[in-house]
Amino acid sequence: MTVLSTLPDSTELLKILWKEVSEKLIHELGETVFKSWLQPLNVENLEDGCLYLTVPTRFVKDWVLANYGEKLLYHWKAALPEVKKLAIKVQSVASEGLKISPQDRFSSPEETLDEQREDVGAALDSRFTFENFVVGKPNEFAYAAALRVAESDAPLFNPLFLYGGVGLGKTHLMHAIAWHIKKVHPQRKVIYLSAEKFMYQFIRALRYKDTVSFKEQFRTVDVLMIDDVQFIGGKETTQEEFFHTFNALVDNNRQVIMSADKSPSDLEKMEERLKSRLAWGLVADIHPTTYELRLGVLQAKAESMKVDVPKEVMEFLAFKISSNIRELEGALNRIVAHVTLVGRNITLDTTQDVLRDLLRSNDRRLSVEDIQKHVCEFYNVKMSDLLSSRRLQNIVRPRQVAMYLSKILTSKSLPEIGRKFSGRDHTTVLHAVKKIQEISAKDGEFASDIDILRRSLEN
């Protein structure tokens, strides 16, 4: 029996919850993606654990299911645990006037998404596996630690504490551990949930005087994973309960895995004894992304979406969208959606057009130093070499490119630019500008590299 069936006006409640879920989705996917794809959804009703939604067109339905289905289910479950699966149907004009039961309208099994979770935990995103995680310098340590914990039979590092900035893959790694353990040891009880949900369940248990079964649920698991632990900062009673749950599990040799946006010692409004406990096992951080990692993620994602994205577009995106991986994925989704809708190929021009707002927010005022850094990353040369007097061809050319771009993209004069390149004379800069123009006119591939660099730096 669902809770909703006992409420006087469940449609009203679903509407309120949809607002709550929408806010989470906007936060995660950005306003533009939300408006384009998810806002058109209509919440119809909830029956036997299935939440029925309608959309205006088949295209939107397919797109939402393929790209946001799991996220949608995940947040609906967090807002209302009674939701077990979703069903999406195209709202045809004819069906509006007819009295058709939801089951009739949503009969196709491939249109539903089933939950995959333990009783008290949250749903796991099926895309968040180790196989789908792209490893690079910034996350290799956290990845290796997560894999070791997932593969070991007894707790190795307890707890494993993963931390890093927004959208860098903490949740992805936690889900990957859970999937792996569930696959290899299906009998093990693995619970994944956010700290917010832990608190919510704890408060509910207090309210219904049911703390015994709350403790029982959490203290009998083999692996407990709590995401976004920073959330319980300042929530003293929850911290207290969390501390005891944590100790009980560790004392019983059960694995605890946690994530947060900061290291244990930097967590705010957290009891000292809890902070020190959190740092007991292995603390692994995920660093901000590098260009190579961003490019790797884009390639993997495009491949999984089975879309052909030109190399220069990927390189451009990897250069421009440096905030986090969530935004990078969102950008690629937007471009793919756009070109699918208008039926055109993906080009640098369409990319710039479609992502105008996003690109602007990733822009900064451009300095010669920014250009030098970008050029070094692009050609894989060291900054010290770029600024040196070495005359090796593989250093001279990037240096000239950096000078050329500094001239066309900043308002600096030739002597000013020369000074930024270890005090070179303005004639050297002028020579570089002419040289790059000359080579670009003859060599198409070189010209295209310059174009990518220029676009990725431009405001």
Ligand SMILES: Nc1ncnc2c1ncn2[C@@H]1O[C@H](COP(=O)(O)OP(=O)(O)OP(=O)(O)O)[C@@H](O)[C@H]1O
């Ligand atoms: N290394 C990676 N390879 C592939 N995808 C990644 C990688 N890192 C992050 N992602 C993707 O980026 C998105 C955001 O990642 P995730 O939700 O794990 O971030 P988070 O660090 O938990 O962020 P938050 O602090 O906001 O909770 C997800 O879709 C995830 O699959």
